[in-house]
Amino acid sequence: MLAPFVALALVASSLSVSASPASLPLSFNRRSEDLPEGVFYFPPSSFAYTPGNITRLQTALWVPPNTTANASLPSFQAFHPDFLTLLGDSPSLKIIAENDTYAFAHEAAIWNSDTNEVIFSANAGGPLGDSNIDKNNKVFKIALNGYDGNASLPFIEILPPAGQDIEMVNGGTPFRGQLLFTCQGRGSIPPSLTLVSPYPPYNSTVLLNNYFGRTFNSVNDLQVHKPSGKIFFTDTLYGYLQDFRPYPTLPEQVYSFDPDTGVVRAVADNFGHVNGISFSPDYSKVYLADTGAANGTFDAYLPATVYVFDVETSSSGAVTFGNRKLFAYADTGVPDGLKVDTSGNVYVGCGDGVHVWNPDGDLLGKIFLGTGSANLAFAGDAGLVILAETKIFLAKFGASAPDLWSY
Known part of the structure; x- marks a missing residue:
């Protein structure tokens, strides 16, 4: 983000x-x-x-x-x-990887259920991210198999391979057995939705990189609406604020993209900085994070808010968002990446860790890290993997998540 x-x-x-x-x-x-x-x-x-x-x-x-x-x-x-x-009776919270000099664990968290590995990206353009307009960020994976609860696990670089248009990866989700990333672009290289094989040599295919000939700003996060097969993604201006993308040429909006027909359309606007996105387990609701308060500096007068919309499907199959409501406001930092468990509870990376709200918007509790988290991923029986820039945490407790790989 x-x-x-x-x-x-x-x-x-x-x-x-x-x-x-x-x-x-x-x-x-x-x-x-x-x-x-x-x-x-x-x-x-x-x-x-x-x-x-x-x-x-x-x-x-x-x-x-x-x-x-x-x-x-x-x-x-x-x-x-x-x-x-x-x-439950015996939750646990442990650091499973860390490097205090490198923000290696930022966004694009995807759990590969076949290999029990978590894929994620380093910070793009931010402090300790080791990336800028002249240097791409990196994508890593970490293997959870055999974790004994004590050792710090190694993280292995997998992307970007030379010559592939995978620039400044930020968001990620499974899609048709592969990894689907939002790439923010870098300099004149346009942002894109890019499909990547989860296995070496990590071949990639760009699915979308423009809106009717106009470049996106710096696409941020995404999720697949499984009933329709459409991809919904957010586009914001953080690439510009972090000096690796030009001034925005489009409003900050949410888009839908049909990978089978190529049709792209805007479906929501009027945000400070639209960011994380996640659907409810039955896909009747969609949650969107607004990180407007983080605007290069921090302005607490601006949004640090999660909104919820009804997901509406027309008789012709068009999927749109309606009935916008304020769902929650983060008391610390801003809400970034979102995930939803099978009970409909909403987990959001915020300025002090992960905040957990029930479907009614009541704050149930926090996984308090003492530092910010921008993204997270449920990893089956292994637990909840939480990215915290220079650290990765593993939280184990009673929650489970919908299967995102079954589409």
């Missing part, structure tokens, strides 16, 4: 004791000391009123007042009892 978030400072009123059993809702009878290790429960009533001056900025990390110091470490933070149910 964009450069890593502004350095975040931890804000807490007091670091003393965990939430007491008396503060738990009447319907919840587990004592806080009985929660699994690394899990903290914060009833919203415990911090609805905070005494003294409130000076927190949206770029600051935050843990609720009167919490243990351990809650400021990577952990699971529950704000609703349903999150505790989702986590």
